[in-house]
Amino acid sequence: MSYGKHASLPHHTLHPRKGLGMPRGFGLLGKLLIGLLILLVGAYWMLQEPERLKTPGRVVESALNTVNSALGGNVCPNPHPDRPALQYGLMIDAGSTGSRIHIYRFNHCHGPSPSLEDEVFEQLKPGLSSPTFNTPEEAADSLDPLLRLALKHVPEDSRKCTPVSVKATAGLRMLKDGKGDKILEAVRRKLKTQYPFAMVEPNGVEIMPGKDEGVYAWITVNYLLKRIGQEPRLPTAAIMDLGGGSTQIVFEPHSSDPMEPGDHKYELRFGKHKYVLYQHSYDGYGLMQGRKRIKKAGVADNKFPCYAVGHTDTYTDDDDQVHHMEGTGSGHEECHAFIQQNLFDKAMCLAPTAGKSKSCSFDGQYQPSLSASFADNDIYAFSYFYDKFAEPFGLVASEKGFTVGELRGAAEKVCSGKITEKELATTAGAEAAELFKDPEWCTDLGFMYGLLSIGYDIPDDRILKTAKKIAGMETGWSLGAALNVVDGWGQEGKGMCLKEVPPTT
Structure with a gap:
């Protein structure tokens, strides 16, 4: 059997073998029936080929x-x-x-x-x-x-x-x-x-280790995009992967902006070239953990701006105490402000080395500025960026990608209740009803926009791309x-x- 292909089938012939002639008088109709039977048998075996695998x-x-x-x-x-x-x-x-x-x-x-x-x-x-x-x-x-x-x-x-x-x-x-x-x-x-x-x-x-998972995904994406492994050397793409429990960012900063030393620095040799990458995995900042962080911050007054008015929910803290929360229906602006205040702390940035400017993402994590050191290269956003935003809003097929501002616009529309199930069905298809009824969708979009705009300091006009597969292959690690x-x-x-x-x- 050939590797990756179906096995070839015997070639049937309509001509009888010597010594196995058809009875005299069998007629044209009989021959046609025999031929049809052979074709049906052949088609059956071709359809059954996956079973033999x-x-x-x-x-x-x-x-x-x-x-x-x-x-x-x-x-x-x-x-x-x-x-x-x-x-x-x-x-x-x-x-x-x-x-x-x-x-x-x-x-x-x-x-x-x-x-x-x-x-x-x-x-x-x-x-x-x-x-x-x-x-x-x-x-x-x-x-x-x-x-x-x-x-x-x-x-x-x-x-x-x-x-x-x-x-x-x-x-x-x-x-x-x-x-x-x-x-x-x-x-x-x-x-x-x-x-x-x-x-x-x-x-x-x-x-x-989390850092390896991000770097391996970076290799996958850039290999499939033909940005590494060939001559001449080409600019590489950044990856942002938003999972349930953690999120990773990996990119190759411009050589004119050398990185601070630390665990975030990852040196990789592929083919004839050496790549010096920035990478970090934020545990606890995946989408599901992000929800928990937002809810934990919202239990103080039991009012939650990222839920529709009248929607109630509960949050169980680390001491197994259950808190009741009620949505205020305040819309995306208040939800965004709430997330900015409670999630992405920009004040803990460590002092830079002599002669370097301060550069951080959030929670005190050093990161070269994407605007300064990665201004023109492609950024690919995967996983929940695809599932919760790009796919339901019909942005998957767009070669130009989407802007961070489009994500904000989607959050505004969902959080204000101005999107209808019928409108969503034209882009989201079978998933429309499930997404439309999901009370967490406003929170999720707000978290994603906050991560990009506040956490990574990416402006609204920056274009990102997304895909589940590139060149027919999954974009995983x-x-x-x-x-x-x-x-x-x-x-x-x-x-x-x-x-x-x-x-x-």
Whole structure:
């Protein structure tokens, strides 16, 4: 079976084989019926092909069906002399609700940087942190179906130079009494003793730091935009990812505005170039946590300007005390002022080094000014910026993106109740009714606008872009993490298992 494509089917013929002739007098109608039957059988098997891509109970899906394949089924005729023609990479995303594997296939036909050919992935539930597992070994065993899939798709003579990484997120971090560490150690033992792939050291199996998640997403986006990994060097895009619990920002400040030293500084080499990035992950400033922060600030007088008039809600504080809140229907301006006063503290900025001007985002976090050091480059905003704003307001298909002021305009319209369900249905489609009835929508839009305009100090006329996929690929961190490993291995010569990799068939 070819990698990322459906298997080819036998070519049926309308001519009978010798010795299997049709009865005399069968007639034209009979032949036509036989031909129709053959076509129906062929169509049936083509439709059933995805079923043959299943492991028990799980469907393997191809996210990229050999888009822009450089090989076309043949060995690359002139691969880079210091790189393998084909290079596989395995990335396992061990999330809180499930695990999924990404099996990437790259080639080195266009220079030293890897070119993505295709991806196969599978996901399963529950995640490694699930209480259904009685021992760390049981949790590690849950990854076996994913790893067996990798054995199926990675050629045997390429496995020993195929890097495998397991990156866990918040689920394992929340486990107590060292259970998360024990599960990861069981996963390490499994990879080392039961599978032939090359485990990445020293951080191949780990709970992924927030800064890495942001940087890997930056690699993914800029790679898919063709801003990195090729010549000449091009300006890169910034990313802002708004999740539920945290938000990340990563960008490459202009070299004329050197950064202050600190953990925010991330040096990365990709291809022939070095990138000095600013990155920070704000824990507790994701959209869901942002809601909680706003409500916590609003319990003082039980009046809440970010809710419609008459809407009531409750907030449970850290001491399990329940507070009742009532919306005032004051509109976006009062909601924005409330958020500015209570959420994004701009007064705690640390003193700069000698000769440098003060530059902060919020909560005392140093950040180079986007207006000064990143004035002309693209900024991409993902996740809830897409789901709660760009998609329902019909801004996804716009190549020019949207302005921060358009987000403010949407918040004003929603918070004032001036948008109708019918009007929303023209852009939001099936999600219109759910969004229209969501009492948190005004709060969410207000938080997003506050984060951009107050927190990051981005003016209303600045254009941002958004996407769920670029070039058919998801904009998450997994591809960037795999690229970071594969490109590094290529530079170190670890991927040169074979002088030539046979073509896949």
